[in-house]
Amino acid sequence: MIGVGLLGFGTVGGGVYQILKSKKDYIKRKLGEDIVIKKILVTDINKKRKYCVDKFLLTDKFEDIVNDSSIHVVVELIGGEEPSFSYIKAAIKNKKHIVTANKLIMAKHGEEIFRLAEENGVKIYYEGSVGGGIPIIKTLNESLVANKIEKIYGILNGTTNYILTQMTEKKMDFKEALKEAQDLGYAESDPYFDVSGLDSAYKISILSSLSYETFIDVDSLYVEGVEKIELEDIEIADELGYVIKLLAIGKRLEDESLDIRVHPTFVPKNNPISRINGVYNVVQIHGDNVGEIMMYGQGAGEMPTASAVVADIIEVAKNIKYNISNGLINNLQDHRLISIEEVENPFYIRLMVNDKPGVFAKIAKVLGDNNVSIASVIQKHRLTPVVPIFLRTHPVKEKYMNQAADELKNIDDVIEIKNIIRVEEL
Numbered sequence: 001m002i003g004v005g006l007l008g009f010g011t012v013g014g015g016v017y018q019i020l021k022s023k024k025d026y027i028k029r030k031l032g033e034d035i036v037i038k039k040i041l042v043t044d045i046n047k048k049r050k051y052c053v054d055k056f057l058l059t060d061k062f063e064d065i066v067n068d069s070s071i072h073v074v075v076e077l078i079g080g081e082e083p084s085f086s087y088i089k090a091a092i093k094n095k096k097h098i099v100t101a102n103k104l105i106m107a108k109h110g111e112e113i114f115r116l117a118e119e120n121g122v123k124i125y126y127e128g129s130v131g132g133g134i135p136i137i138k139t140l141n142e143s144l145v146a147n148k149i150e151k152i153y154g155i156l157n158g159t160t161n162y163i164l165t166q167m168t169e170k171k172m173d174f175k176e177a178l179k180e181a182q183d184l185g186y187a188e189s190d191p192y193f194d195v196s197g198l199d200s201a202y203k204i205s206i207l208s209s210l211s212y213e214t215f216i217d218v219d220s221l222y223v224e225g226v227e228k229i230e231l232e233d234i235e236i237a238d239e240l241g242y243v244i245k246l247l248a249i250g251k252r253l254e255d256e257s258l259d260i261r262v263h264p265t266f267v268p269k270n271n272p273i274s275r276i277n278g279v280y281n282v283v284q285i286h287g288d289n290v291g292e293i294m295m296y297g298q299g300a301g302e303m304p305t306a307s308a309v310v311a312d313i314i315e316v317a318k319n320i321k322y323n324i325s326n327g328l329i330n331n332l333q334d335h336r337l338i339s340i341e342e343v344e345n346p347f348y349i350r351l352m353v354n355d356k357p358g359v360f361a362k363i364a365k366v367l368g369d370n371n372v373s374i375a376s377v378i379q380k381h382r383l384t385p386v387v388p389i390f391l392r393t394h395p396v397k398e399k400y401m402n403q404a405a406d407e408l409k410n411i412d413d414v415i416e417i418k419n420i421i422r423v424e425e426l
């Protein structure tokens with residue numbers, strides 16, 4: 001019998017409980033062993049819950065789990081940094097294997113957790129932390145292990161993809177779409193992590209660590225969220241043949257430095273990523289042997305995420321007798337992380353300007369003086385003194401675009417730079 005202690009009984013914890021209960025016999029047949037939830041940690045034992053659970057299983061004391069010798073696996077599904085990080089460390093020190101869906105902890109503290117786990121002879125599984133039900137961690141660790149990964153990128157946050165899809169397809173307001181994503185259980189308990197791009201940054205940091213055999217300092221990544229995206233950006237993107245997606249990108253450059261970033265991006269409509277909608281996530285990987293691989297599935301939500309967590313619990317159960325290393329920390333590689341200033345992309349710029357003769361010439365001069373070459377311009381005819389101008393540039397280094405943006409702000413007739421969005425030539 002494999003004893004499980006569940007930390008958290010919310011969206012994902014509830015799904016894990018339900019799968020382990022409803023598939024009990026099936027799992028026993030496949031594994032030859034029972035998996036039994038011994039205790040569930042919550043904040044409020046008396047709270048009304050989606051799944052009916054025996055009261056004796058619930059506790060609000062972590063000690064009831066960490067000190068229970070019949071618990072072999074601690075499954076952390078609380079989220080956030082603390083107390084989850086302390087609980088994971090304490091559980092490892094008490095020789096418990098860990099399954100978690102906590103990307104913040106794996107991205108920020110993965111190195112410490114892996115070392116501690118190695119010292120204590122336990123294993124760490126975290127498939128639910130990236131791409132929800134998409135088996136991406138296992139794919140990188142096992143199926144693609146003979147490949148040199150050159151690029152890994154995609155849509156890694158279900159909440160923001162849901163919001164952008166609702167804004168694109170239903171012209172829904174940002175706040176309304178976010179509320180729906182929260183009601184569906186996709187968002188983090190503090191949705192700031194989703195909309196700010198941080199959740200995607202944690203995830204691309206985890207995937208890049210695995211792909212490039214290093215630990216990434218997530219705080220040094222360039223991260224931009226979707227807060228500034230307005231319906232007008234989405235509409236003009238559509239007109240120009242693009243869809244706006246929040247992309248997380250991890251590239252290995254020729255000199256072995258890494259280009260890792262998260263930001264909203266114009267994706268051409270003929271790229272399959274542009275058609276990944278709603279809560280769906282996608283990960284595209286380029287490996288030297290395998291070529292291109294694309295994995296697609298629900299990146300958030302109760303059952304897809306619980307599917308990954310339960311698979312990890314079964315994996316721990318299967319491996320409990322064997323001494324399998326956690327892999328990553330054995331062969332760390334040195335990589336330089338390039339700054340966003342060095343990245344080259346075409347840009348889309350939306351400006352509000354006074355509709356007067358000579359304004360466009362001033363804008364073109366500023367851009368030209370800063371090495372930014374214009375690829376196309378749209379100005380919509382409006383019977384107002386202030387009108388929007390939409391520009392698309394040729395590829396240019398971010399530092400030149402930033403210099404140009406600073407100077408554009410100083411032109412009297414430029415009222416506001418509404419948005420600057422990178423166009424990714426994937």
Ligand SMILES: NC(=O)C1=CN([C@@H]2O[C@H](COP(=O)(O)OP(=O)(O)OC[C@H]3O[C@@H](n4cnc5c(N)ncnc54)[C@H](OP(=O)(O)O)[C@@H]3O)[C@@H](O)[C@H]2O)C=CC1
Nearest residue numbers: 008009010011012042043044077078079101102300301305
């Ligand atoms: N929701 C999703 O779609 C996905 C979530 N994840 C990750 O899974 C994890 C869990 O997310 P989710 O299920 O959505 O979160 P929820 O907010 O739905 O659930 C959190 C659970 O943790 C319990 N909890 C919160 N704080 C404490 C504490 N201090 N001590 C003890 N228990 C506590 C809560 O107790 P109580 O019930 O009493 O309030 C609740 O049961 C997070 O790391 C998240 O990033 C990963 C992929 C997808």
Ligand SMILES: N[C@@H](CC=O)C(=O)O
Nearest residue numbers: 157158159187188300
């Ligand atoms: N809040 C996250 C949940 C899964 O990681 C998301 O929306 O993708």
Ligand code: NA
Nearest residue numbers: 127130132134
């Ligand atoms: Na996954």
